Amino acid sequence: MEDIFDKMHEECGVFAIYSSDGADVASDCYYALYALQHRGQESCGIVVNDDGVMNIYKDTGLVNDVFTKDVMDGLGQGQMAIGHVRYGTTGTKSRLNAQPLLVNHVKGSMALAHNGNLTNATQLREELELNGSIFHTSSDTEVISYVITKERLSVGSIEEAVSNAMKKIKGAYSLVIMSPSKLIAARDTYGFHPLSMGKIGESIVFASESCAFDAIGAEFIRDIEPGEIIVVDENGMRSIKDNCGATKTAMCVFEFIYLARPDSVLDGSSVHIARQRAGSFLALEHPVQADVVIGVPDSGLDAAIGFAKQSGIPYGMGFIKNKYIGRTFIEPGQSARENLVRIKLNPVAATVRGKRVVLIDDSIVRGTTSARIVKLLREAGAREVHMRISSPPFTNPCYFGTDIDSKDKLIACKHSLDEIREILNVDSLGYLSIDSVDKLADNTSLNFCKACFTGDYPMDVSNAAKKLRFENKKSKKTEDV
Numbered sequence: 001m002e003d004i005f006d007k008m009h010e011e012c013g014v015f016a017i018y019s020s021d022g023a024d025v026a027s028d029c030y031y032a033l034y035a036l037q038h039r040g041q042e043s044c045g046i047v048v049n050d051d052g053v054m055n056i057y058k059d060t061g062l063v064n065d066v067f068t069k070d071v072m073d074g075l076g077q078g079q080m081a082i083g084h085v086r087y088g089t090t091g092t093k094s095r096l097n098a099q100p101l102l103v104n105h106v107k108g109s110m111a112l113a114h115n116g117n118l119t120n121a122t123q124l125r126e127e128l129e130l131n132g133s134i135f136h137t138s139s140d141t142e143v144i145s146y147v148i149t150k151e152r153l154s155v156g157s158i159e160e161a162v163s164n165a166m167k168k169i170k171g172a173y174s175l176v177i178m179s180p181s182k183l184i185a186a187r188d189t190y191g192f193h194p195l196s197m198g199k200i201g202e203s204i205v206f207a208s209e210s211c212a213f214d215a216i217g218a219e220f221i222r223d224i225e226p227g228e229i230i231v232v233d234e235n236g237m238r239s240i241k242d243n244c245g246a247t248k249t250a251m252c253v254f255e256f257i258y259l260a261r262p263d264s265v266l267d268g269s270s271v272h273i274a275r276q277r278a279g280s281f282l283a284l285e286h287p288v289q290a291d292v293v294i295g296v297p298d299s300g301l302d303a304a305i306g307f308a309k310q311s312g313i314p315y316g317m318g319f320i321k322n323k324y325i326g327r328t329f330i331e332p333g334q335s336a337r338e339n340l341v342r343i344k345l346n347p348v349a350a351t352v353r354g355k356r357v358v359l360i361d362d363s364i365v366r367g368t369t370s371a372r373i374v375k376l377l378r379e380a381g382a383r384e385v386h387m388r389i390s391s392p393p394f395t396n397p398c399y400f401g402t403d404i405d406s407k408d409k410l411i412a413c414k415h416s417l418d419e420i421r422e423i424l425n426v427d428s429l430g431y432l433s434i435d436s437v438d439k440l441a442d443n444t445s446l447n448f449c450k451a452c453f454t455g456d457y458p459m460d461v462s463n464a465a466k467k468l469r470f471e472n473k474k475s476k477k478t479e480d481v
């Protein structure tokens with residue numbers, strides 16, 4: 001289904017809770033992961049820490065399929081919990097790579113969950129293997145866990161070990177870590193992916209996105225700063241900023257354009273407002289005479305509202321999305337693939353028939369889905385289709401945790417704007433400019449990574465990391481879950 005719908009994916013979402021008032025930490029974790037499900041649908045897991053005893057359950061599947069009542073009862077009660085939802089870009093799809101990861105080492109046990117992608121995982125893995133480490137998974141998370149546990153041998157606390165490890169691991173990582181007595185959250189020095197802190201009663205919570213706090217009634221406190229470590233234990237909460245400022249910051253702008261939920265606030269900026277702003281900029285940059293503006297659900301809808309407001313062209317509901325297509329959906333043969341788009345997205349003929357339609361989507365990867373969507377609109381009677389994309393063209397892969405493909409799969413690397421317009425069979429086509437991307441967030445001090453649009457990566461990416469990224473992509477396609 002994922003390939004057919006030609007969308008890129010976020011790789012993970014994390015959640016953590018430390019309770020001082022007897023909260024049901026497993027249950028809060030479950031509901032928070034449910035709210036983060038859009039960040040990963042391959043596998044999920046929860047670890048509950050009950051006085052130093054770690055109970056773990058993880059499996060492939062969606063949160064509400066994996067965590068049945070019996071499984072939740074089996075996790076028991078505790079003071080702390082961490083959880084994870086996964087769509088892997090590094091490491092294959094197997095159950096083995098599900099997170100959190102639970103490791104036992106000479107100083108105790110540690111559970112760890114990770115969102116992001118390391119760029120030096122291959123080198124670190126080789127070094128660790130030469131020193132006797134035996135890896136059980138192909139995920140970056142295990143590399144991080146070994147680096148931390150190795151550091152832990154020579155320092156007095158888990159937080160010092162995490163701080164030292166952060167000087168060695170390179171790339172994108174938002175981490176939640178649990179030792180027998182402490183909960184730790186840490187974010188890479190670039191701040192590629194979000195990580196927020198909140199409070200519910202006497203419990204401190206951390207999550208990839210603030211929408212997870214809303215799901216459990218927690219109050220947002222603040223974002224974890226790039227490079228910051230937060231430690232929570234029986235003495236309260238403290239921040240360690242040894243690694244802050246070690247590099248420039250570079251938050252993934254695609255979190256705002258597509259990855260995050262619109263009701264989330266990332267680093268002080270509303271995703272919903274950023275998407276509306278993208279639509280408004282599109283209307284200024286690529287104006288068109290039309291009768292109705294529609295968006296491709298879900299991430300094109302906010303930008304369509306912004307385009308409509310700015311242009312004065314009425315907004316309409318162009319598609320109804322079937323939200324009930326699950327992982328068990330039976331795919332028909334190749335010849336019927338086009339129907340899959342129709343099953344998921346049905347155009348509302350009353351909105352588009354006889355009209356000049358502005359169609360807003362967040363991005364075009366290979367172009368296959370976009371062409372099918374345009375075909376559906378024309379079959380429903382649209383007189384003209386003017387496509388507007390609320391991001392610049394993808395021209396480079398991502399190595400920081402998002403599944404943006406190799407150049408040979410990206411339509412904008414192979415075709416000119418006019419050729420893409422013809423392939424999609426639209427009357428006009430316009431992408432958001434790079435300059436406008438910089439102005440999407442409310443927080444004007446945010447620095448963005450825009451490398452998938454510009455090729456200007458915020459850090460050097462080794463050839464080994466590039467190779468690993470696409471080797472794993474191939475193996476994901478062939479592996480059965």
Ligand code: SF4
Nearest residue numbers: 252398402449451452
């Ligand atoms: S390359 Fe693109 S998708 Fe990857 S982190 Fe940078 S902006 Fe985000």
